[in-house]
Amino acid sequence: MPLIDKTELTTKFKAKSHYEFPRALQTISLTVTHPQHGNVATLEALRIVRNACRGEFYDIMDAESDELLQLSTMLFDKHGRVHPWIVQPGARSGSGCWGRELDEGMLISLPDITVKEEFRGQGIGSWALTRFLESEHIAAQDKVICWPAPTGIRDHAAFETAKTRLTSFFRKHNFRRIGRTQFFGYSPKADHPSRGISADEDAAIADAQMAEPVDIDPEEAQTRFPLHAAIVNDSGDQIAAKIQALYDADPTIIHALDVGGCSPLHVAAQVKNLVAVRKLLEWDMTADLTRVATSTGVTPLEALETSMRSSRSFAETLLGQWPGYASEELTIQYLLKQRMGQVVDANLDSYIAKSKYGCTCGSCGGGWMSPRMRFHLNCQAALSRDMMPDFYDSFKRGQPADVGYLFDNASSYIPRHLYPSYYISFYKGYRDVFNAAYLLLETTDELLSANAIQRFLSRDSTFYFNKGGCIEYAFDAITAIAKEQSVEFGDGTHEETFGDDEKWVALPKCVNDIEFDLVRRMLGLSSAERWGPYDYGCEEDEFGGMDDDSEDDDF
Known part of the structure; x- marks a missing residue:
């Protein structure tokens, strides 16, 4: 077996956007090279951007591999948030070293480290893993997750021996079991609670305590x-x-x-x-x-x-x-x-x-409107009512506006059959609905509903309603735009704007903070009906959807 001087080893990283899910997944490969022996080891990883999954976290993981599907469903909910039993006291939380920080940062799945057979037993795998964990590809908030499961071994005894050896390898590099699952996690932070758990103290897999079926x-x-x-x-x-x-x-x-x-x-x-x-x-x-x-x-x-x-x-x-x-x-x-x-x-x-409706904060209005969701919708209602007057000059007296040239988000949520009535009086009435929603959310503790905002409507809304407008169009806009601006489903604009706001920070977190579909249903926006945005210039297809030529951007 040729002996390798590890001081002569070099590394080459390559990151590439996934061919099918370029926003959500990125492959990271590490090649370890020796000047005389060439490539001696490789490491393959997959970066998972949960907030780019846009509500399709499980579907994307399933499409990629069975291992990722198991990782996603065993550790996280459909939005990529850690399951409560992993982080709350109880038998399934294991050592208890993992908490809600699993919701933060990127997930890095580490499925494979391979050292050429003739160079094994010299610590090259450890050397490669250390370089990877210390590289710029792992940010402070990220979590690296692995499943120590050897492949290509059919004999049960040999498999268990190899599995034990592989588990010890990852524990040596500060990986600790997540709950009592088969998955191990690594945090780059030296003060993370997992660093205080010795390898011997790490939790056993739940199978060890379970009765044989x-x-x-x-x-x-x-x-x-x-x-x-x-x-x-x-x-x-x-x-x-x-x-x-x-x-x-x-x-x-x-x-x-x-x-x-x-x-x-x-x-x-x-x-x-x-x-x-x-x-x-x-x-x-x-x-x-x-x-x-x-x-x-x-x-x-x-x-x-x-x-x-x-x-x-x-x-x-x-x-x-x-x-x-x-x-x-x-x-x-x-x-x-x-x-x-x-x-x-x-x-x-x-x-x-x-x-x-699954409230975990104890403060959800009606059991479904969390304080943070209410704050978010309030911000959207306020933003629309404040910005819409900027477009009044786009209207010509006695003529409906060309909606395609207004460029305001709210107008995209008015169905096209109402465009012939899109006069400034209609537009002002539409704005009045946003204002009424804002006033209710801002000045009362009442639940948002079409009936509840009636008393906040002014005479400005009369023409809007007479011409076929309805409150639900504004609710559609408020909830849809809020979802687009959330971290979990969109571009994170809301958190960027209000992340340090004292009122926002003081509000309790809840699983219902991002249950936009539930909120829409409670506001009367049935998923069986067609809602906005009714983008100007796009044609409805035969299934009621919209055709466009947009493509996802790469990382």
Whole structure:
């Protein structure tokens, strides 16, 4: 084996925009070269720009590779924000060294480091990885993520040995497990909490605590685990009596574990059987509430919340809209949290109202309008009402305006069939709707709605409404432009402008801060209808969309 003097090694980096998703993905390659032996090692990575995914984070990851799909779904939600169970105290947070900083910066997926076989065992892989982690391609806010999984090894024992060696390699370079997943993360910051966790103290993967799943015939399952089967098959009021009868015959049955290590409470929570959960909680369920040694590695509460998220994702993806969490599942969530000693509202009805649309800040109006969303929409309404008068001079007396030459964002959200009525009086009436929305958001705590802003409208709006204008066109403009100016879906203009604003900084963060589609639906903007922008000069295609020749820019 030729010995390599690492002081003679040189590196060459190459960054290239992805051919299919140039804004969202960028490949980074590192080639290590020796003057005598040529290329001795390579490193391949993929930079992921989450805010360039424009709401298609999962889709883009899925299109790229199965590994990236697993990374995205196991660690992040559909917007690329870290799952709460990764960062909140609990069994699935592992060492607890990772927090909301996972939402910041770029993600760098590190799928491959290859050293030519004849040069292995000399630390060249470590040398290459160190150069990569210290390079200009890794910014302070970025997170490098890897999945130590050797390839091309069929023998199970050999695979496990190689996997252990690879895991140790990455831990030596300050990679630490994210939660209890198979993924490891690296932060360039020397003071990051992960740097305070030694390799020996790093968390184990959840599989180590999980019960092995066992296939079992349904009839056998019903015979061996009658309480579990009854909970799955009967969600009516009569299930309480069945549980009591089974308990009377054998009190230990309420804690019995099925082949997957799940207690009856786990099953009741997962299938959202409220009557069963209420009944089981009449007894001491302390051990069952915190048990994670199941085939899924979750507590009953986590099993419920996983099922709730799955139902929401299904509704949003396949049905086009999500009606909010059902009161039954929120009641179960409330009861489990209450029994576990977690802080919840004293009043169940209040908890359901606040949590129906997934609020995590406790301050969402109606459970869906977060303080930051309200601030953002208020800014957009104010900007439109302030800027629209600048275009009054573009109108000629007694003539409708040529909308294509106004160049204001608001006009793009007026349907074309109203263009013959686009006189200055129509335009001023349209502006009056933005003003009314601003006044409500700025001076009251009321929820934004078409009915709520009526009292803020002036006589200026009369011509607008008489000619077919409606409040929803302004709501369409406000929400759509706000979304375009968000970091997650657009160019980040809003955060650039208000990121240091005292009022903005003081507002609590919430998952609903970027739920623009939910807000639009609550404002009456059905996803089944065609909305703006109705760009001037573009032709509607046969499917109701717009044809244009725009192309994405590269990085």
